[in-house]
Structure formats: structure tokens, C-alpha cells
Amino acid sequence: MAVSDGGGQVSAARRPVVGRRRVAQFMAGLARGSMAGFDIAFATYNSMPAVLFHQAGTLDSVLLIEVTDGLISALYAMRNPDKLRDAAALRTLTRQQED
Numbered sequence: 001m002a003v004s005d006g007g008g009q010v011s012a013a014r015r016p017v018v019g020r021r022r023v024a025q026f027m028a029g030l031a032r033g034s035m036a037g038f039d040i041a042f043a044t045y046n047s048m049p050a051v052l053f054h055q056a057g058t059l060d061s062v063l064l065i066e067v068t069d070g071l072i073s074a075l076y077a078m079r080n081p082d083k084l085r086d087a088a089a090l091r092t093l094t095r096q097q098e099d
Contacts, residue, residue, distance in 0.1 A: 002026060002075040013077075023075065035061075059084050 002017040017026045039054040045064055053061040062084065066074040078084065 001073075002077065027075070 001019075002013070002023045013026070017023050035053060037055075038060065041052045041054070043050045043052055043062075045062055049065045049067065051063040051065070052059060053063070060079070062078045064076040064078065065072055066076065
């Protein structure tokens with residue numbers, strides 16, 4: 001399932017996208033279309049893995065990835081500019097070395 005929030009201020013899917021195939025097609029379409037050329041970074045937000053999408057140095061979207069039993073179970077796209085202000089303090093993910 002993929003859900004997006006534009007807060008009525010920016011474009012976002014109006015209804016949840018349900019099903020693995022539909023979500024994959026939806027995400028692939030974004031990658032080829034409106035999100036092509038964006039800079040991305042990986043971070044954590046609300047204790048969840050996240051992908052940050054920047055355009056011209058400005059944060060455009062945060063994609064939160066919900067993981068259940070080691071598998072992606074849901075995607076939550078935050079595009080609402082009011083909520084993105086809070087995302088400015090996101091930390092980049094780093095890989096920890098095992099002892």
C-alpha cells in the first residue's frame with residue numbers, strides 16, 4: 001500500500017494505491033516522470049527508514065518505508081509543505097560496522 005499527503009497544497013495521490021504490482025507501477029511511473037532528476041538521500045523519520053527527495057536543493061518529499069517481518073509493508077509519501085518543515089532535521093542513515 002502507498003499513501004501520500006499533499007495537504008491540498010501540492011499534487012499527491014488522492015486515494016491509497018493498494019497491491020504490490022500497483023504500488024510498483026505507481027513508484028516506477030513517478031521515477032520516470034515527475035520525480036526524475038531529483039536528488040535523493042536516505043534517512044530515518046519517526047523511527048522509520050525514509051527516502052528524501054530534493055529538487056534544486058529544496059526538500060520536496062519524504063517517503064517513509066514501513067517494514068514488517070523484514071519486508072516492505074507500506075509506503076507513506078509526505079509532500080505537505082507544512083509537514084516538510086518538520087523534516088528538516090532528518091538524519092542521514094549510516095551503516096554500522098559489526099564487531
